[in-house]
Amino acid sequence: MDASAFADLPGAVTTMADAPASDDTGDTAVPAPLHYGDPLREQRALARGEAVVLLSDRAVIAVSGPDRLTWLDSITSQALSALAAGVSTELLVLDPNGRVEHAAAVLDDGETAWLIADAADAPPLAAWLRRMVFRSQVSVHEHPDLAIVGFESGPEGEGAAKAAVESVVLSGVPLLWRDPWTSVALGGHQYATATAHPGAARHWVETIVEADTVARLAAAVREGRVQAAGMLAAEARRIEAWRPRWAREVDERSIPHEVDWLRTAVHLNKGCYRGQETVAKVHNLGHPPRRLVFLHLDGTPAVPGAAVRIGDQEVGVVTSAAVHFELGPIALAILKRSADPAAALEVDSEDGPIAAAQEVIVPPSAGAEAGVPRLPRLGARR
Numbered sequence: 001m002d003a004s005a006f007a008d009l010p011g012a013v014t015t016m017a018d019a020p021a022s023d024d025t026g027d028t029a030v031p032a033p034l035h036y037g038d039p040l041r042e043q044r045a046l047a048r049g050e051a052v053v054l055l056s057d058r059a060v061i062a063v064s065g066p067d068r069l070t071w072l073d074s075i076t077s078q079a080l081s082a083l084a085a086g087v088s089t090e091l092l093v094l095d096p097n098g099r100v101e102h103a104a105a106v107l108d109d110g111e112t113a114w115l116i117a118d119a120a121d122a123p124p125l126a127a128w129l130r131r132m133v134f135r136s137q138v139s140v141h142e143h144p145d146l147a148i149v150g151f152e153s154g155p156e157g158e159g160a161a162k163a164a165v166e167s168v169v170l171s172g173v174p175l176l177w178r179d180p181w182t183s184v185a186l187g188g189h190q191y192a193t194a195t196a197h198p199g200a201a202r203h204w205v206e207t208i209v210e211a212d213t214v215a216r217l218a219a220a221v222r223e224g225r226v227q228a229a230g231m232l233a234a235e236a237r238r239i240e241a242w243r244p245r246w247a248r249e250v251d252e253r254s255i256p257h258e259v260d261w262l263r264t265a266v267h268l269n270k271g272c273y274r275g276q277e278t279v280a281k282v283h284n285l286g287h288p289p290r291r292l293v294f295l296h297l298d299g300t301p302a303v304p305g306a307a308v309r310i311g312d313q314e315v316g317v318v319t320s321a322a323v324h325f326e327l328g329p330i331a332l333a334i335l336k337r338s339a340d341p342a343a344a345l346e347v348d349s350e351d352g353p354i355a356a357a358q359e360v361i362v363p364p365s366a367g368a369e370a371g372v373p374r375l376p377r378l379g380a381r382r
Contacts, residue, residue, distance in 0.1 A: 258291060
């Protein structure tokens with residue numbers, strides 16, 4: 001993917017992000033625009049539907065063939081066998097113990113299922129999918145030549161970003177993945193008990209485009225028809241919406257329940273798949289051992305990986321952090337289930353502890369949804 005058109009825009013501040021490597025090219029990196037001089041202004045532009053973001057930290061995998069949807073349905077957490085063309089969803093690949101191994105957005109165009117994954121996850125996800133083909137009529141291809149552009153549709157569903165993207169996408173049906181995080185998906189379940197879930201306002205879209213489309217969008221920015229925002233702005237908007245991401249919230253112990261991913265990535269009533277037993281057992285009878293929280297930080301930004309403490313006791317770790325244009329420094333963190341939801345938290349930093357107030361996303365009571373009555377012990381008096 002050639003990101004130079006956006007990296008060369010005025011004010012661009014970039015870093016080198018991992019990119020998916022084809023079998024013959026080895027590891028690669030691309031210039032990833034972090035911001036264009038004012039990340040807070042860029043967040044406002046995103047919220048109004050007036051800016052586009054080149055997502056250099058995403059990658060594309062195409063799954064084609066007549067069996068693609070039933071095959072994906074059988075090996076992932078999502079019900080995909082009847083997925084209609086143009087409908088957006090997401091899936092998880094779990095290990096036999098229900099831990100998250102891979103995650104991807106999913107959009108089918110009637111002939112190909114397009115997967116959007118974090119760049120570091122795309123090559124191992126594609127390799128795992130190829131190993132699972134067996135006799136199914138499917139083929140799996142990575143597409144390092146394609147790019148992903150993100151934007152928000154704006155409060156009224158329209159905006160300069162949507163118009164700019166549609167004007168430069170030449171294919172008959174643009175590949176627009178609309179984040180399903182706005183509501184609980186069919187077959188899903190939400191643990192968050194907030195009256196107004198911030199995800200309901202997340203009108204996020206990711207578009208799969210070719211390299212020349214990226215150049216035309218950069219030209220639209222130069223002409224003033226749309227604004228450019230960096231990945232820092234996109235991350236702040238994601239964190240605000242309590243939206244988990246494989247590259248940030250997932251480690252070797254993660255199960256979907258801990259980050260409320262049953263909301264959109266797991267269908268609880270579909271057939272068997274790897275890890276399904278753990279998903280059902282924790283949801284119906286147990287509790288996830290850790291839980292995701294949203295943190296309001298006292299004036300100082302946090303760093304992902306920083307320890308979260310109650311007094312002297314370490315109870316978790318920051319997974320994502322940003323400075324929000326309205327909320328100030330914010331973060332997502334994974335805490336032990338036993339951490340008191342009402343406790344005052346502190347986050348480690350080089351300059352000393354940062355006071356943090358937590359908003360509960362996944363409550364300690366999450367799970368145990370079956371409501372199985374407790375049976376009396378044999379021989380116990382009534």
